[in-house]
Amino acid sequence: MRALPRLLAALLVAVPLATVAAVASAADDPTPITVLTKDFEDGTVQGFAGRSAETLAHSTAQAHGGTGSLLTSGRTATWQGPSLDVLATFTKGTAYTVSVWVRLAEGSDNARLSVERRTGGVAAYDQVVGNTAVTSSAWVNLTGRYTLSTDVEFLRIYVETASATNPIHLDDVTASYVPALPIQTGIPSVKDVITEFPVGAAITGAEILAEHGQLLTKHFDSVTPGNALKWDATEPTENTFNYTQADPLLAYAKAHGLAVRGHTLVWHNQTPAWVFTGADGQPMTATAEDKALLLARLDNHIRNVAAHYGTDIGVWDVVNEVIDESQSDGLRRSNWYNVAGLDYLRTAFRVAREVAPHAKLYINDYNTNVAAKRDFLFGLVQQLKAEGVPIDGVGHQVHINVNWPTIAESKAMIDKFVPLGIDQQVTEMDVSIYTASSENFPTPPADRLLKQAYVYRDMFALFRQYPGEITSVTLWGLADDNTWLDTFPVTRKDAPLLFDTRLQAKSAYWGVVDPSKIEASPSASTSTSTSTNPSPSTSTSTSTSTSPSPPAPTGACAVTYRVTGSWTGGFQGEVKVANTGTTALTSWNVAWQFTGGQQISQLWGGTHSQSGTAVTVGNAAWNGNLPAGGSTSFGFLSSWTGTNPAPTAFSLNGTACSVL
Incomplete structure (x- = not known):
């Protein structure tokens, strides 16, 4: 790897903050x-x-x-x-x-x-x-x-x-x-400022090399192998286990004193097809024979993977993304559930406890700041714990953007699980600069990066108010040069993390370690919120701070459209709609255009009609009430040919919505 001359490296450390920011910015577009x-x-x-x-x-x-x-x-x-x-x-x-x-x-x-x-x-x-x-x-x-x-x-x-x-x-x-820049060694380490809980980063093999490894060990307490411990990586064919992706990451973590979160033992994605294939070579169904075989495979997988790493992994995301709030019972209709019901969850946790009695065992999910989703997750955990299933904690993924969710929604997410007496961890945090699938910026706009800094400031301030409840916060990536959001939900360059593509500290970093150093707002429009100042010198004091007001939404609603699975000729989608207005709805319908000629074949959580490209989805009998500030969601299966563009505009009861 190449580095800048030693004199310039020294300047990057020694010059005042404003100059450091200017140098880093100027370096964003060097000659490749x-x-x-x-x-x-x-x-x-x-x-x-x-x-x-x-x-x-x-x-x-x-x-x-x-x-x-x-x-x-x-x-x-x-x-x-x-x-x-x-x-x-x-x-x-x-x-x-x-x-x-x-x-x-x-x-x-x-x-x-x-x-x-x-x-x-x-x-x-x-x-x-x-x-x-x-x-x-x-x-x-x-x-x-x-x-x-x-x-x-x-x-x-x-x-x-x-x-x-x-x-x-x-x-x-x-x-x-582009020749690598040296990391900034003269700035505070995130892990030294945030002392209420460990702060981690999700990594791949690239994050333990050269400057990336230096940045990782300077700022973080723990790591999560992002994909290396998932089923497709560790057991691609039955009873043939492969740890070549994960072992180097675990060895690096051990050598550098980094704790490890294991992610994940059970998930409906990235699981090989053979897992759900019966002894007759056909896809499994809810028969006693298929259920027994599936649970036996699950038992064997966990015993091998968890045992392979023993005490080197102290926390496991045992199961991942099991809640679907569009279902009347809130349970995702995955292959796991369709064949084995809740017994796959019971089996996973009990086997994990037996094999890794030292480890904390978590159930992990996204959008737990959405009321319906967190309520279903709460009910599931409460039920399983009452049965004696050994669940130690709940993981909140916290994949959010610069406009969503509110701090109040995030606080409600944490407060909901306090009565259960279990640990809570933020497991996959990032803050997208995009607020709609139709947006695509050649370079991150300054105003979005500023808003992102305030989001990180306020979210970490919130987390630090719960030092006994939030026991870890992990960012889903190390720096903006390697983020899953570059390809999901659409292909475009995102910038969701604390460090930029050249591993230099962004305003988001200062939002976490010292908000007084965030750049002044370019907008005169501000809104006041109360938050805990995460400055090292006043880490436990409460202060009133200002942050830029987000732009007004298109209407009193917001929609998130997500492709959750794709295959040749078809895909599975999910639509979440939030009532951001002040009036409760007793019924609803959501409309959009499928410009690529996609045709919905099955929908759950609502009723649908489609005429050409025009799709309309109305509420089901049980989810028609949509209170102010509330949200609901529905899922569907659809065919596609050629291209599968995401809809760019949605309406709720005839009113145009913001697209998140």
């Missing part, structure tokens, strides 16, 4: 160093090859720049496409920006930019750019960041599609990196 360029202007395929038996040829039928491009035809599977060997080009620990221009020869689809790597002959796959709509009528740019974090003997980048095998044109392929 290009390590790879493919423009297909020489009449060859320039080193590209197919992943199978595809045909690759130089083409002059289309060109993004110049007169030539690469055409890949003869594809017989969606994962087949043009690929390029970058083993000798990419260096471990360096963050590369990879850019590819893509255009189909015919039709439309979603394209992805991916990486295949092999270690010891075992293949693994990383997604650089997620599903992006691409057609035959225009060139589309796929751009993403990739850091190789392990030693490999095989490394190729490639383009694949989601549902069809149409020929693909490629042009103007580049890879570049």
